[in-house]
Amino acid sequence: MLRFLVGRLISIVLTVWAISFVAFAIIQLPPGDYLTAYMAELSAQGERVSPAELEALRRQYSLGDPFLVQYWKWISGILAHGDFGSSFEWKRPVTELIWGRLGNSILLEGLAVLVMWLVALPIGIYAAVRKYSLGDYLATVFGFLGLAVPNFLFALVLMYLTYVWFGTTLGGLFSPAFERAHWSLPRLWDFLTYAWAPIIVLATAGTAQLIRIMRANLLDELKKPYVTTARSKGLPEWKVIVKYPVRVALNPLVSTIGWLLPTLVSSSVIVSVVMNLPTAGPLLLRSLTSQDMYLAGTIIMLLGVLTVIGTLISDLILAWLDPRIRHGGAR
Amino acid sequence: MPQTPMADRPLLKIEDVEIAFSSPDEADIVAVRQVDLALSPGKTLCLVGESGCGKSVTARAVLHLNDQNAVIGRGRILFSPPGEETVDIAALKSDSLALRKIRGNQIAMIFQEPMSSLSPVHTVGDQIDEMITLHEGLKPREARERTVSLLDQVGVPGPHERANSYPFQLSGGLRQRAMIAMALACKPALLIADEPTTALDMTTQAQILDLLKELQEDYGMAMLFITHDLGVVAEIADEVAVMYLGDVVEQGDVFDVFRAPRHPYTQALMRSIPTIARKKERQRLSPIKGTVPSAKDRPEGCSFTSRCPYAFEPCAGTKPDRTPVGNHVARCHLLTEGARKAEVPA
Numbered sequence: 001m002l003r004f005l006v007g008r009l010i011s012i013v014l015t016v017w018a019i020s021f022v023a024f025a026i027i028q029l030p031p032g033d034y035l036t037a038y039m040a041e042l043s044a045q046g047e048r049v050s051p052a053e054l055e056a057l058r059r060q061y062s063l064g065d066p067f068l069v070q071y072w073k074w075i076s077g078i079l080a081h082g083d084f085g086s087s088f089e090w091k092r093p094v095t096e097l098i099w100g101r102l103g104n105s106i107l108l109e110g111l112a113v114l115v116m117w118l119v120a121l122p123i124g125i126y127a128a129v130r131k132y133s134l135g136d137y138l139a140t141v142f143g144f145l146g147l148a149v150p151n152f153l154f155a156l157v158l159m160y161l162t163y164v165w166f167g168t169t170l171g172g173l174f175s176p177a178f179e180r181a182h183w184s185l186p187r188l189w190d191f192l193t194y195a196w197a198p199i200i201v202l203a204t205a206g207t208a209q210l211i212r213i214m215r216a217n218l219l220d221e222l223k224k225p226y227v228t229t230a231r232s233k234g235l236p237e238w239k240v241i242v243k244y245p246v247r248v249a250l251n252p253l254v255s256t257i258g259w260l261l262p263t264l265v266s267s268s269v270i271v272s273v274v275m276n277l278p279t280a281g282p283l284l285l286r287s288l289t290s291q292d293m294y295l296a297g298t299i300i301m302l303l304g305v306l307t308v309i310g311t312l313i314s315d316l317i318l319a320w321l322d323p324r325i326r327h328g329g330a331r
Numbered sequence: 332m333p334q335t336p337m338a339d340r341p342l343l344k345i346e347d348v349e350i351a352f353s354s355p356d357e358a359d360i361v362a363v364r365q366v367d368l369a370l371s372p373g374k375t376l377c378l379v380g381e382s383g384c385g386k387s388v389t390a391r392a393v394l395h396l397n398d399q400n401a402v403i404g405r406g407r408i409l410f411s412p413p414g415e416e417t418v419d420i421a422a423l424k425s426d427s428l429a430l431r432k433i434r435g436n437q438i439a440m441i442f443q444e445p446m447s448s449l450s451p452v453h454t455v456g457d458q459i460d461e462m463i464t465l466h467e468g469l470k471p472r473e474a475r476e477r478t479v480s481l482l483d484q485v486g487v488p489g490p491h492e493r494a495n496s497y498p499f500q501l502s503g504g505l506r507q508r509a510m511i512a513m514a515l516a517c518k519p520a521l522l523i524a525d526e527p528t529t530a531l532d533m534t535t536q537a538q539i540l541d542l543l544k545e546l547q548e549d550y551g552m553a554m555l556f557i558t559h560d561l562g563v564v565a566e567i568a569d570e571v572a573v574m575y576l577g578d579v580v581e582q583g584d585v586f587d588v589f590r591a592p593r594h595p596y597t598q599a600l601m602r603s604i605p606t607i608a609r610k611k612e613r614q615r616l617s618p619i620k621g622t623v624p625s626a627k628d629r630p631e632g633c634s635f636t637s638r639c640p641y642a643f644e645p646c647a648g649t650k651p652d653r654t655p656v657g658n659h660v661a662r663c664h665l666l667t668e669g670a671r672k673a674e675v676p677a
Binding site for chain 1: 442510
């Protein structure tokens with residue numbers, strides 16, 4: 001087990017390094033740089049910038065350096081003193097901008113995942129055990145509806161309905177009073193009164209998928225002989241199902257936790273824009289359009305790191321759940 | 332049917348049972364048409380027949396372990412545990428408390444595939460402990476002590492460590508021994524063994540059969556043993572019931588049936604066993620002609636009609652009665668009407 005862990009840690013370091021390189025390369029791919037985008041914006045407003053001025057700015061941000069030199073400056077800054085560079089657009093260090101928003105993202109998506117699992121697993125189990133029953137068909141219909149309706153549309157409908165029915169506007173994650181406060185019980189309560197809507201919106205699509213996967217996995221397991229054995233022992237039916245086939249059917253799902261989080265972060269961009277959520281998604285979008293390279297690069301890299309860590313965590317959970325993986329002897 | 336005196340009532344009596352599988356878009360399939368069996372303590376009844384003849388379905392019906400669409404259409408399954416009232420298991424609901432008290436506790440079962448019949452994610456010990464804590468309410472530690480001694484008793488070496496192993500860490504033979512230990516955990520009155528040796532190699536098979544016989548003597552339990560292997564029958568059975576396509580065609584004392592089979596199907600089965608002989612004494616094996624028809628195409632009368640070399644008028648239309656022949660019974664028209672025609676080879 002220890003060897004497994006050490007091996008994984010080494011490969012994680014290498015993967016993260018590769019991710020940082022690719023992330024930096026991606027944000028350099030579009031033609032031009034922040035200054036050309038900035039110039040375009042200024043001239044659209046009718047202002048003129050002299051070529052000499054531009055050259056001075058470019059030297060100041062060392063945008064004229066070769067790619068590898070720029071990369072080296074960036075990565076050595078991160079490794080040496082946790083400096084991810086500065087955002088051109090916001091004129092502030094990237095770290096200052098990111099932590100709060102990334103934290104909001106993780107909190108929001110984490111809660112969405114939790115809701116997803118809590119809702120989907122019991123329904124999936126029910127749908128498998130009572131295959132082709134009315135409940136199974138209802139779960140399927142609503143599941144596919146949730147899958148088919150675009151998130152942002154659902155968000156808009158929800159905002160409209162709450163405005164019509166309750167006269168409140170949904171949007172944001174905090175009321176102004178708590179926007180910059182430290183975490184406390186009242187702030188948590190304030191957060192929940194705002195966050196329930198985006199959580200529901202983000203959870204719906206995933207729920208449908210999860211119900212289908214759980215149902216299919218469990219249907220496979222229910223036919224296995226060990227279920228009959230458990231039944232022949234005299235266990236009550238619900239215990240037979242929950243203790244044996246459900247337990248085995250969960251394993252493939254656990255292994256997906258890892259990439260669930262980053263997928264949610266990137267898929268929630270539109271929802272975040274629509275509902276005006278201070279999460280990482282819109283920040284990433286904006287930094288990409290304005291070629292704010294250090295900010296964009298950092299967000300992309302951190303998403304990559306999240307995936308890697310998430311995968312490690314789900315691998316560890318899987319090894320803990322499934323002895324065939326833990327002992328590496330599955331036949 | 333010549334039975335032992337009434338004093339020792341049979342432990343399990345299957346009377347005239349029919350089992351049908353329903354399906355939403357087809358007519359019901361009657362997998363088991365008519366089965367009568369009786370089991371007594373300390374005795375082994377072997378249910379033999381080829382795949383799909385309904386032997387497993389019959390055995391599983393005793394504990395309601397068939398799929399949900401299987402219905403016991405007719406008949407009774409009377410279970411009379413020593414010192415208790417007789418229960419008709421066929422009338423019990425599948426998840427009822429009454430049935431759950433019988434399952435595992437009074438009637439236990441072992442299965443064909445010891446690998447897939449044990450949960451892959453629980454240790455062998457946990458799976459045996461569960462049986463004991465469930466039916467006898469022992470504390471986990473006491474249950475584990477019993478588990479270890481059970482594993483020891485069924486010949487698992489190093490039972491302490493093995494109890495903490497997962498099924499995939501054990502060999503096929505050890506797994507089946509663990510399965511047997513689990514089935515015996517609550518000292519059942521009846522053990523149903525559904526082809527317990529089919530998935531094992533010959534040597535292990537012989538060891539497991541010996542173990543089962545030994546344990547039967549120790550525990551005095553009745554055994555319902557399902558197999559398609561006549562060699563295994565000869566090894567372990569006191570009585571045998573031969574099934575073909577949902578019908579019991581011949582049943583009775585194993586020596587009697589083997590020595591003088593009277594149903595054409597049993598006779599044909601006996602002829603299809605290869606024997607070791609000197610070259611000049613060798614005979615060609617004679618397989619049974621044709622293939623088993625589907626249960627849908629089964630004739631109203633004797634189900635062996637389509638493949639029987641002696642079939643005559645009444646066979647297809649009328650169901651033959653149980654006819655005593657020597658020390659056992661068979662269902663064949665040749666034994667009643669056909670006796671006049673005198674063409675049944677003995």
